[in-house]
Amino acid sequence: AQKITQTQPGMFVQEKEAVTLDCTYDTSDPSYGLFWYKQPSSGEMIFLIYQGSYDQQNATEGRYSLNFQKARKSANLVISASQLGDSAMYFCAMKGYSTLTFGKGTMLLVSP
């Protein structure tokens, strides 16, 4: 069985600073994928970034980067230069055979 753990229920960051959202995972599959989604107050889940277990480089997408440490089974999301619009819930998820397993999320609040 796959498991995703997000230990930070909430995080506070000031505008323009960087923030790291933690995600640890557990799986017995040798090949897997990890995702981060953003859920603003409107409710829609927005795909941010993907990391495959065999990818040599850490994934980056604009201000988002994924700090993938395979030996530690962690896939932390780093948001650089936070903006007020980054305030939202953030979910880490792992790909199974054809489904996703989600963590419980971290609420990020960006203050001016």
Next chain:
Amino acid sequence: DGGITQSPKYLFRKEGQNVTLSCEQNLNHDAMYWYRQDPGQGLRLIYYSQIVNDFQKGDIAEGYSVSREKKESFPLTVTSAQKNPTAFYLCASRMDREVDTQYFGPGTRLTVL
């Protein structure tokens, strides 16, 4: 514009009534999914379908039913057997197994009174 639509955004029903939530996509994606989200929680998988006329139960399928008669459509029926139906329901789709990313619709918030 390509995307996933869910209607309605808000839905109210009386206890004991069945209700069907709509999910339509024009992305030509093969797989579609239904998730349930409760306050302060992550998403839990209800049902998914990888091809037309075929679907599989997820982790919390009891009290729900689905159909997949067309590639574009994957409606979810919340039956009176579902003990706690009040929740936020999200539909998602994915192109095929080679492309893993699931894309989500805006969601339907169901309240059963």
